[in-house]
Amino acid sequence: KAGVTQTPRYLIKTRGQQVTLSCSPISGHRSVSWYQQTPGQGLQFLFEYFSETQRNKGNFPGRFSGRQFSNSRSEMNVSTLELGDSALYLCASSGEVGGSSPLHFGNGTRLTVT
Amino acid sequence: SQQGEEDPQALSIQEGENATMNCSYKTSINNLQWYRQNSGRGLVHLILIRSNEREKHSGRLRVTLDTSKKSSSLLITASRAADTASYFCATLPPYGQNFVFGPGTRLSVLP
Numbered sequence: 378k379a380g381v382t383q384t385p386r387y388l389i390k391t392r393g394q395q396v397t398l399s400c401s402p403i404s405g406h407r408s409v410s411w412y413q414q415t416p417g418q419g420l421q422f423l424f425e426y427f428s429e430t431q432r433n434k435g436n437f438p439g440r441f442s443g444r445q446f447s448n449s450r451s452e453m454n455v456s457t458l459e460l461g462d463s464a465l466y467l468c469a470s471s472g473e474v475g476g477s478s479p480l481h482f483g484n485g486t487r488l489t490v491t
Numbered sequence: 492s493q494q495g496e497e498d499p500q501a502l503s504i505q506e507g508e509n510a511t512m513n514c515s516y517k518t519s520i521n522n523l524q525w526y527r528q529n530s531g532r533g534l535v536h537l538i539l540i541r542s543n544e545r546e547k548h549s550g551r552l553r554v555t556l557d558t559s560k561k562s563s564s565l566l567i568t569a570s571r572a573a574d575t576a577s578y579f580c581a582t583l584p585p586y587g588q589n590f591v592f593g594p595g596t597r598l599s600v601l602p
Contacts, residue, residue, distance in 0.1 A: 482533030
């Protein structure tokens with residue numbers, strides 16, 4: 378099976394702009410989670426989607442949003458970018474919800490906000 | 492604050508030696524997982540241990556779980572340079588819906 382695919386791999390944006398990141402999960406996986414990774418805060422949970430519904434959301438401002446399509450592909454959007462949004466954004470898919478099976482991560486999108 | 496905390500933050504060993512990393516957590520858990528991350532890439536799942544298990548093995552990896560002490564350890568035996576990476580523990584609280592990751596241990600295996 379192909380792994381989790383995230384696009385783009387790198388992204389440079391300026392403050393105030395918005396950005397959309399894409400994630401294609403492993404075939405058959407319907408759960409997709411997003412994490413933000415920074416040197417200072419580590420891995421922080423953003424949100425999880427299952428069957429096009431957001432199941433859970435982390436403690437991030439409303440500028441961070443996401444959605445999932447009927448084919449399980451997911452996108453996350455960050456509006457009004459701030460310097461502090463610079464991070465590695467990781468997407469993970471899972472065969473089950475509720476954490477009973479492992480997360481399969483993509484290689485992430487490295488976002489730099491200048 | 493983080494649910495899981497790995498210890499040590501960084502570890503440097505010679506090839507062939509064993510590496511031990513520890514993870515402590517604060518609340519009860521459903522299960523605990525260990526992941527590896529090579530620089531700038533995604534995390535790779537290593538092993539999952541459930542709250543009713545005490546020890547699991549996978550190849551050169553051995554994970555223990557002590558729920559009374561709220562701690563877990565990851566042992567990598569006969570380490571190789573390719574084991575150089577950051578290692579994270581992730582915990583799932585009993586009624587939680589998402590994993591909580593610790594800050595990680597950076598392991599360097601010197602040839």
